[in-house]
Amino acid sequence: MSHDGRVSTTDSPDTTGRRRGRRPAGQDTRTALVDAARAVFAENGYDGATVRSIATRAGVDAAMVNHWFGSKEGLFAKAVLQLPFDPMELQAEIRQGPDEEMGERIVRAFLTRWDGAGGDVFQALVRSITGHEQAGHALRDFFQKFFTALITSIGSDRIPLRMTLCASQLVGMGMIRYVAKFEPMAAAEIDTLVAAVAPNVQRYLTGEIG
Amino acid sequence: MSHDGRVSTTDSPDTTGRRRGRRPAGQDTRTALVDAARAVFAENGYDGATVRSIATRAGVDAAMVNHWFGSKEGLFAKAVLQLPFDPMELQAEIRQGPDEEMGERIVRAFLTRWDGAGGDVFQALVRSITGHEQAGHALRDFFQKFFTALITSIGSDRIPLRMTLCASQLVGMGMIRYVAKFEPMAAAEIDTLVAAVAPNVQRYLTGEIG
Numbered sequence: 001m002s003h004d005g006r007v008s009t010t011d012s013p014d015t016t017g018r019r020r021g022r023r024p025a026g027q028d029t030r031t032a033l034v035d036a037a038r039a040v041f042a043e044n045g046y047d048g049a050t051v052r053s054i055a056t057r058a059g060v061d062a063a064m065v066n067h068w069f070g071s072k073e074g075l076f077a078k079a080v081l082q083l084p085f086d087p088m089e090l091q092a093e094i095r096q097g098p099d100e101e102m103g104e105r106i107v108r109a110f111l112t113r114w115d116g117a118g119g120d121v122f123q124a125l126v127r128s129i130t131g132h133e134q135a136g137h138a139l140r141d142f143f144q145k146f147f148t149a150l151i152t153s154i155g156s157d158r159i160p161l162r163m164t165l166c167a168s169q170l171v172g173m174g175m176i177r178y179v180a181k182f183e184p185m186a187a188a189e190i191d192t193l194v195a196a197v198a199p200n201v202q203r204y205l206t207g208e209i210g
Numbered sequence: 211m212s213h214d215g216r217v218s219t220t221d222s223p224d225t226t227g228r229r230r231g232r233r234p235a236g237q238d239t240r241t242a243l244v245d246a247a248r249a250v251f252a253e254n255g256y257d258g259a260t261v262r263s264i265a266t267r268a269g270v271d272a273a274m275v276n277h278w279f280g281s282k283e284g285l286f287a288k289a290v291l292q293l294p295f296d297p298m299e300l301q302a303e304i305r306q307g308p309d310e311e312m313g314e315r316i317v318r319a320f321l322t323r324w325d326g327a328g329g330d331v332f333q334a335l336v337r338s339i340t341g342h343e344q345a346g347h348a349l350r351d352f353f354q355k356f357f358t359a360l361i362t363s364i365g366s367d368r369i370p371l372r373m374t375l376c377a378s379q380l381v382g383m384g385m386i387r388y389v390a391k392f393e394p395m396a397a398a399e400i401d402t403l404v405a406a407v408a409p410n411v412q413r414y415l416t417g418e419i420g
Contacts, residue, residue: 126340129390130333140392164386164395165406171390172382176374180339180381182350185374195420196375200410210405 046141084117103202119178165204256351294327313412329388375414
């Protein structure tokens with residue numbers, strides 16, 4: 001929790017790395033945490049990195065991680081992946097509703113957030129997967145946990161395979177819409193893509209997969 | 211056609227860029243064509259680049275393009291994308307058989323060829339999409355033609371959208387298996403992935419998509 005009782009998303013850094021409306025001291029702490037997080041996640045992987053070790057490296061109290069990023073997940077998402085949203089908020093939103101419509105909620109949430117962030121952010125994420133082997137390991141751990149938690153909640157069999165199938169469709173949709181920019185997928189309305197893609201994601205979640 | 215009546219795939223360059231069992235003169239011609247092709251495709255895009263202009267830039271006869279690469283498609287695939295297979299051969303193979311099993315043929319052909327090439331080749335392709343805006347344009351043209359030709363042959367509606375949907379699933383499967391390497395997709399048997407993914411690709415090809 002921040003001193004005003006919440007971590008406002010409008011306090012996130014803008015694309016130039018500058019912040020809006022925060023005193024420099026807070027900014028310094030946040031920057032130090034981001035730098036420390038990148039180093040510690042790269043050295044120790046996602047599971048091996050602890051909030052305490054990152055705070056120690058940054059020379060700040062561990063409570064500052066929760067203050068600025070909410071959690072280790074949030075720190076990884078913001079600092080390393082530069083995700084334009086809080087992954088735990090997203091997970092809570094997707095779990096809300098009938099299991100047989102989870103595919104639709106996933107596809108809609110994915111498109112809404114990435115559209116809002118602008119394609120460059122997805123492109124940067126892909127670069128971070130392809131560029132650095134260690135960032136890749138941490139990323140894999142992070143996404144596996146994220147999707148596995150979602151899919152476990154609906155009680156399907158073969159969770160790990162279903163998780164990677166869902167990831168393949170979402171990553172591929174992001175590649176075609178935001179990176180390769182194939183038309184008409186690049187400019188399609190979200191509703192059009194939800195209608196086309198969600199049934200396939202739903203099959204990966206709850207259907208017969210062989 | 212080459213002087214011995216065929217373009218042997220075993221004459222392809224190995225991964226160090228050296229060639230096996232060819233006289234240096236042929237290698238020089240091929241190298242000059244590859245260099246010229248990269249430049250001309252980058253400058254003029256896929257549609258704007260002609261076989262003649264590439265041969266002229268390389269200082270060789272245009273017939274050498276067909277000799278070494280079979281076609282403009284083959285030159286683009288080998289020189290720019292460094293694809294480990296001939297896209298026209300692949301297209302012919304996929305068209306062979308019932309329309310309602312085309313999804314299975316596509317997924318199996320994709321996995322067989324990329325598995326055979328090794329994951330690094332797919333990773334290099336992704337870098338070429340994410341790295342250079344102009345390579346991205348040419349790549350888009352190439353893939354759109356390739357998939358559009360396949361899907362047009364089965365007479366579905368909404369060809370352009372179906373094309374991008376198929377591309378999203380295949381690119382995503384490649385990203386997860388060869389680049390991000392999420393398990394169990396990275397190590398799964400081809401048959402396992404065909405059973406899981408092919409029905410989704412088939413829906414994109416011939417099913418109701420909204």
